[in-house]
Amino acid sequence: VPGHDPAALIEQAAAGDRAALARLLTLVERGGPEGRAVARLVHGRAGRAYTVGITGAPGAGKSTLTDALVRHLRKLSEEVGVLAVDPSSSRTGGAILGDRVRMRGHAGDDGVFIRSMASRGHLGGLALATPEAIRVLDAAGLPLVLVETVGVGQVEVAIAGAADTTIVVVAPGWGDAVQASKAGLLEIADVLVVNKADRGGVDAAVQDLEGMLSLVGHDPGGWRPPIVVTAAVDGAGADELWTAVCDHRTWLQSRGELGRRRRLRLAAETREIVRRRLEERAGELTGGDEFDRLVDEVATRRLDPWAAADSLLAASDPSVPAPDDEGDR
Amino acid sequence: VPGHDPAALIEQAAAGDRAALARLLTLVERGGPEGRAVARLVHGRAGRAYTVGITGAPGAGKSTLTDALVRHLRKLSEEVGVLAVDPSSSRTGGAILGDRVRMRGHAGDDGVFIRSMASRGHLGGLALATPEAIRVLDAAGLPLVLVETVGVGQVEVAIAGAADTTIVVVAPGWGDAVQASKAGLLEIADVLVVNKADRGGVDAAVQDLEGMLSLVGHDPGGWRPPIVVTAAVDGAGADELWTAVCDHRTWLQSRGELGRRRRLRLAAETREIVRRRLEERAGELTGGDEFDRLVDEVATRRLDPWAAADSLLAASDPSVPAPDDEGDR
DSSP, X not given: OOOSOHHHHHHHHXXXXXXXXXXXXXXXXXXXXXXXXXXXXXXXXXXXXXXXXXXXXXXXXXXXXXXXXXXXXXXXXOOEEEEEEETTSOOOSSOOHHHHHHHHTTXXXXXXXXXXXXXXXXXXXXXXXXXXXXXXXXXXXXXXXXXXXXXXXXXXHHHHHSSSEEEEEEOSSHHHHHHHHHTTHXXXXXXXXXXXXXGSOHHHHHHHHHHHHHHHOOOXXXXXXXXXXXXXXXXXXXXXXXXXXXXXXXXXXXXXXXXXXXXXXXXXXXXXXXXXHHHHHHHHHTTSHHHXXXXXXXXXXXXXXXXXXXXXXXXXXXXXXXXXXXXXX | OOOXXXXXXXXXXHTTOXXXXXXXXXXXXXXXXXXXXXXXXXXXXXXXXXXXXXEEOTTSOHHHHHHHHHHHHHHTTOOEEEEEEXXXXXXXXXXOHHHHHHHHTTTTOTTEEEEEEEOOSSTTHHHHHHHHHHHHHHHTXXXXXXXXXXXXXXXXXXXXXXXXXXXXXXOSSHXXXXXHHHTTHHHHOSEEEEOOGGGSOHHHHHHHHHHHHHHHOOOTTSOOOOEEEOBGGGTBXXXXXHHHHXXXXXXXXXXXXXXXXXXXXXXXXXXXXXXXXXXXXXXXXXXXXXXXXXXXXXXXXXXXXXXXXXXXXXXXXXXXXXXXXXXXX
């Protein structure tokens, strides 16, 4: 059983210890001071992995497609980490059942590491925990990280869209393509997939997507998302999909876009941490005895609400980090 | 034309100058440093007015009912202020058209002051501006303030519910009562009104509401909202409605509930100001050159996002109030 020391765990994970890697991901998922320590330590060792987001409506076959992609990558001898992010479920001790079921297909293969991320505490926590988990896999030496989101809420779309290349999956049928468009998925798509080619209605779905892409409009010389047809159950199209991802990667790198995108994501992440730190502070400031005392003064008209707020803010010192002993964040 | 000095305007308004009162409300609605100065100054002079919120689905006849109530109150020689809060519309210079149309019915009557509040800047601003506007009317000596909300969104319901007595208006017809229940209106209702008694279907609507009230459940000895039937067009039922409001007021006062409720509202208001102050700060901290410089360090892995956030927070000093030169809030 691996220990709790973040620095030691990171060394072990980087040396190929998968149990240490799993432990690091648990700490990051859980948040709190240990998770934060892990997140801070791995940042300096990360930055090499390429990340691919996979999203789409329920029933479009995201997990099957992810598995087909992993099988294809293993044929190419690429090592790969998979994060399956599901904000709607919460972990109830140990791994989510799906982890083990899915890992079984890759039993004994150290070149694949699959892990689901569930929401512990409030929903927004995953938006911070996911990039941290990606960097853990990155620091452990995995050169590719696939991030599959299970739902299609705002958080899921934001998480899948925060990748170097984002794949949006739709099943054949007009409804699904329209849904994807409405959910804002076309705007974040770098590669579009019509999955379940065995089902029929593929040509119509491709045409629908082409039509909607024309409406969205793309800059001349900009990237126009290619549409790839797959039948994930038997792996058909996985090779073409991976080629499309690699084309996008090359395009990003040739333009200096990759660095620019990553910088924007880190800026958004830092902004979110500042916002959250201040939110924690607001909770502390308006939860204690001093707050009650000031509200008494407001109620008896000796103070006005703005003066009470200023008094609370003046008493706080933001250079002292917020208490950090809670598991949630 | 009244001047801009808040203290002088408050003296004038308290002496019965309606133009000064209107000017104060404009400043509070607009927000910014002058509005804040007004809000702070009136707080100490307020606390005597009784506030009545009026809300309900569109088409239930809220404005007509409010007018009927005002006519009834004028017969009783009660002075009254009316705030019609409409977060969906925004003021485009001067008063909203409706103000003048509605004021015309009370032309020359200094015992009524009607004012609409529109959203300037972001939606949440009205949630802070409304209690401040109520206190302006209060400090000007109006002993009763009716707050009518035009829509039924979360903000509108929150605003109408933040009164001493809240009236929820429904039109006859099962649909409307169910809608009111779904929108969470039954929980905030102190008095229920079935309006448009001329329309038919009144008995059914009253029964629906009775049934739903039974489902909500009330503490033994607690307040069970009475149901009043009105036909606001000809003023029928306004007397009974006002009696119900006065009964509720007496009930609140006999229990010490009135003071408790007002203290809770002031605590919520102070909490909201703290939250907003910190939000302003987050915007300042993550908008400047120092933020860009730190993100560069994060992108080049010399700093991690948590360290960058802490560095920004440490550089800020919350005892210095945020710059206050913007009109919005």
